Amino acid sequence: MIVKMKKLRLLAMKPQRDELLRQLQLMGCVEVSEPEKNEYTEGLERVSTRLAEYREEHRELSAALALIDRYASVKDGMFAARPLAGAGELTGGDGAEQLRLAGHIIELDERIKKLSAEEMDVKNSIDALAPWLSLDIPLDCTGTKSSGVVIGSIPASVDIQSVKSELASQCELSELYEISSDREQHCVEVVFHRSQQEGVMAALRGFWFSPMALAGRPGTARENSDRAGARLGEIGSEKAALAAEIAAEKGRRDELKLAIDRADGLISRAEAADRLLATQSTVVLTGWVPADAEAAHGEKLAGFDCAWETEDPSPDESADVPIKLRNNVFTEPMTALTQMYSLPAYNGVDPNPLMLPFFPLYFGIMFADLAYGLLLTFGGIFLYGKTKKRGGTMKYFGGMMIECGVMASIFGALTGGFFGDAPTQVAAMFGIDFVMPALIQPIEDPLPILVLSLVLGIIQMLFAVCVNGWLIVRDGGKADAFWEVAPVFVVFIGLALGALGISWIPEIVGIVMVVYAQGRASESIGGKIGNGIYGLYSFVSGWFGDVLSYSRLMALMLSGSVIAQVFNSLGAMGGRPVVFVLVFLVGHALNIALNLIGCFVHALRLQYLEYFGKFYREGGKPFTPLAVKTKYVDIKED
Amino acid sequence: MNGFFADFGGMAIGLLGAGLAAGLCCAGSSRGCGIAGEAGCGLLSEDPSSFSKVMILQVIPGTQGLYGFVIWFLAIMWMGVLNGSAVGMDVATGLKYACACLPMGIGGGISAPAQGRVAAATINLMAKRPNDWFKGVMLCVVVEFYAILSLLASFLMLANI
Numbered sequence: 001m002i003v004k005m006k007k008l009r010l011l012a013m014k015p016q017r018d019e020l021l022r023q024l025q026l027m028g029c030v031e032v033s034e035p036e037k038n039e040y041t042e043g044l045e046r047v048s049t050r051l052a053e054y055r056e057e058h059r060e061l062s063a064a065l066a067l068i069d070r071y072a073s074v075k076d077g078m079f080a081a082r083p084l085a086g087a088g089e090l091t092g093g094d095g096a097e098q099l100r101l102a103g104h105i106i107e108l109d110e111r112i113k114k115l116s117a118e119e120m121d122v123k124n125s126i127d128a129l130a131p132w133l134s135l136d137i138p139l140d141c142t143g144t145k146s147s148g149v150v151i152g153s154i155p156a157s158v159d160i161q162s163v164k165s166e167l168a169s170q171c172e173l174s175e176l177y178e179i180s181s182d183r184e185q186h187c188v189e190v191v192f193h194r195s196q197q198e199g200v201m202a203a204l205r206g207f208w209f210s211p212m213a214l215a216g217r218p219g220t221a222r223e224n225s226d227r228a229g230a231r232l233g234e235i236g237s238e239k240a241a242l243a244a245e246i247a248a249e250k251g252r253r254d255e256l257k258l259a260i261d262r263a264d265g266l267i268s269r270a271e272a273a274d275r276l277l278a279t280q281s282t283v284v285l286t287g288w289v290p291a292d293a294e295a296a297h298g299e300k301l302a303g304f305d306c307a308w309e310t311e312d313p314s315p316d317e318s319a320d321v322p323i324k325l326r327n328n329v330f331t332e333p334m335t336a337l338t339q340m341y342s343l344p345a346y347n348g349v350d351p352n353p354l355m356l357p358f359f360p361l362y363f364g365i366m367f368a369d370l371a372y373g374l375l376l377t378f379g380g381i382f383l384y385g386k387t388k389k390r391g392g393t394m395k396y397f398g399g400m401m402i403e404c405g406v407m408a409s410i411f412g413a414l415t416g417g418f419f420g421d422a423p424t425q426v427a428a429m430f431g432i433d434f435v436m437p438a439l440i441q442p443i444e445d446p447l448p449i450l451v452l453s454l455v456l457g458i459i460q461m462l463f464a465v466c467v468n469g470w471l472i473v474r475d476g477g478k479a480d481a482f483w484e485v486a487p488v489f490v491v492f493i494g495l496a497l498g499a500l501g502i503s504w505i506p507e508i509v510g511i512v513m514v515v516y517a518q519g520r521a522s523e524s525i526g527g528k529i530g531n532g533i534y535g536l537y538s539f540v541s542g543w544f545g546d547v548l549s550y551s552r553l554m555a556l557m558l559s560g561s562v563i564a565q566v567f568n569s570l571g572a573m574g575g576r577p578v579v580f581v582l583v584f585l586v587g588h589a590l591n592i593a594l595n596l597i598g599c600f601v602h603a604l605r606l607q608y609l610e611y612f613g614k615f616y617r618e619g620g621k622p623f624t625p626l627a628v629k630t631k632y633v634d635i636k637e638d
Numbered sequence: 639m640n641g642f643f644a645d646f647g648g649m650a651i652g653l654l655g656a657g658l659a660a661g662l663c664c665a666g667s668s669r670g671c672g673i674a675g676e677a678g679c680g681l682l683s684e685d686p687s688s689f690s691k692v693m694i695l696q697v698i699p700g701t702q703g704l705y706g707f708v709i710w711f712l713a714i715m716w717m718g719v720l721n722g723s724a725v726g727m728d729v730a731t732g733l734k735y736a737c738a739c740l741p742m743g744i745g746g747g748i749s750a751p752a753q754g755r756v757a758a759a760t761i762n763l764m765a766k767r768p769n770d771w772f773k774g775v776m777l778c779v780v781v782e783f784y785a786i787l788s789l790l791a792s793f794l795m796l797a798n799i
Contacts, residue, residue: 443797446794552783555783555786555787555790556786558790558793559786559789559790559793562708562712562789562790562793563704563705563708566708566711566712569711569715570711573720590704594701597775597776597779598779598782598783598786601776601779601780602779602783604776605780
């Protein structure tokens with residue numbers, strides 16, 4: 001059901017603002033909304049908050065946790081137990097110690113990053129020195145008083161002999177030594193008399209000579225390379241030490257997790273504070289509180305110097321009222337489906353209980369296999385147990401899997417499916433004749449399933465029509481409700497009577513009622529008839545299509561069992577148990593995966609399109625109270 | 639010649655139909671998986687961590703190939719190819735088997751590439767909104783339904799020959 005909401009206006013003293021918000025957060029039943037604009041709030045201003053600061057803290061803490069996880073290679077499984085923390089702990093304390101830790105870890109990581117960059121440079125220089133290792137003069141040597149020397153490279157495409165002969169012919173007081181050659185370049189050293197420096201350089205330029213990039217460093221290439229190698233080793237051990245220092249903090253992960261969730265709470269509080277208006281010494285809060293939480297809320301506020309009032313939302317405001325759904329343990333899992341569609345409007349109806357008999361039933365009819373159903377049920381129990389405390393979508397899905405799995409097991413038992421016809425095939429391998437007892441044989445005689453599907457569809461849609469009628473009555477439109485509901489029933493009862501050969505008169509009455517109901521809103525008599533006839537056409541085609549749409553229940557039931565049977569007979573073909581087990585495992589895993597998605601989507605489609613289309617009023621905003629929400633820790637019951 | 643047709647004509651026509659069911663569906667599935675795979679590599683080049691989701695999307699258009707294989711298998715099993723009793727099947731019966739296989743071949747062969755395009759579009763959707771992956775999967779499954787109907791049409795005809 002949709003929880004009744006009340007609009008809250010609260011005036012409090014400015015110094016008490018933060019503590020008030022903290023208490024509201026602990027209670028978790030007030031949604032702070034954007035301030036109203038009216039004559040009373042005119043001229044009031046928003047108060048500054050530390051929102052940006054808290055967000056930065058949250059970012060730092062999260063980054064630090066991610067760094068520890070990375071360097072210590074720890075990963076929390078999806079269902080790993082989370083640390084426990086009291087709600088008081090999550091909303092109080094300053095977390096300065098954890099922030100210092102986070103800052104320290106981020107700084108260590110920065111140093112690792114710098115070392116990595118240096119490592120890259122050193123590696124590059126070792127690569128660059130490699131061709132020069134046999135050069136025996138220091139790299140910064142430029143010659144003696146009368147002789148000069150240059151080192152550098154010439155592209156490999158140039159023939160080194162032609163360089164030598166060119167040099168010899170142009171400047172005889174020079175000598176070229178080839179240090180090394182590879183696919184890209186010749187590394188050369190040229191010694192010359194200072195008087196011929198110009199000529200030598202000009203000749204070398206003609207061969208695209210380029211001086212060595214590292215020329216000018218003290219020591220020989222070998223010495224430089226050895227130094228770089230030693231530095232590489234140092235960098236490696238420094239990085240390892242820093243990484244170990246970060247990893248050593250893994251014992252404080254829980255502390256960081258708590259701090260992250262606390263920072264998250266601070267952010268929500270600051271966001272709420274951002275929506276307050278203030279005078280010199282007071283703040284104004286507007287928001288929503290569930291009607292049943294009002295008393296508890298009042299008790300909590302008694303400790304503060306504040307004034308407050310609540311009122312029921314007026315009909316014009318109903319679009320703004322946030323939606324909170326309250327359900328019991330059976331109807332709650334359907335919340336996942338409702339959220340996926342759209343929450344109901346405040347003047348609508350909670351669809352969760354209305355979907356309950358139908359969704360799992362349809363899923364069960366389509367999935368229909370005892371073994372598959374049991375697997376799904378146990379999977380659901382596992383998921384539900386693991387996520388029970390945490391709540392949220394996964395818990396809803398766990399509950400849904402249990403309900404759907406039980407239904408699938410029932411229909412599996414009725415149709416004699418246990419991994420398709422696996423018992424029959426296995427028995428045949430040992431020469432025994434065995435068939436699972438079954439009430440319905442969908443493959444031999446699918447017609448009863450088709451009829452069942454269509455009848456279920458008609459029942460569900462007639463139910464939807466009644467719900468719609470009830471909603472209209474609740475809104476005060478008794479006559480409208482009659483004309484929405486009655487013609488549909490008369491048509492279907494008339495159809496049944498006619499088909500049974502009793503009389504077609506009720507059917508004709510029903511058709512006339514449909515024409516009148518569809519045309520009654522028009523002004524002129526011509527409009528009434530025209531709209532009525534058109535309405536009759538849409539009525540017939542719409543209902544025809546909708547009812548036939550339920551034939552998918554039969555289609556998916558059959559396709560699932562046919563594929564299961566084919567895998568069984570494929571496996572049993574050679575009569576070798578090992579082959580059977582292999583084909584069985586792969587085949588049924590595939591079939592289960594295919595059918596899970598298929599049956600879910602098609603059961604869902606019948607709800608969304610055929611069912612919701614007839615009564616659902618959507619468009620509600622979710623109720624998001626200021627509350628303690630956690631991502632990393634579980635809240636301890638105090 | 640007449641003797642040859644009498645002995646093998648029916649079986650050959652039946653095999654042609656069964657072969658088309660498997661062949662067309664597998665061809666369609668390979669196209670569908672190919673389209674989705676290409677799009678998937680594009681996303682993986684940016685975000686390697688979404689591999690498992692991309693792979694699930696890529697295999698969705700592969701189911702038609704499986705359905706085609708199922709019909710092919712049932713057809714040759716019921717025709718008696720596996721135990722040799724299909725030799726001597728008359729041409730009319732062979733034609734019945736061939737016709738019964740047609741819905742699967744056509745429906746599967748055409749729906750798989752269409753589904754592949756939805757899968758590829760879902761991968762593009764994931765690039766922008768990683769959390770809406772399942773919505774895309776649901777859209778793919780809508781296309782799947784028509785392959786299932788083709789499978790059933792072929793199956794019910796085969797089962798009642």
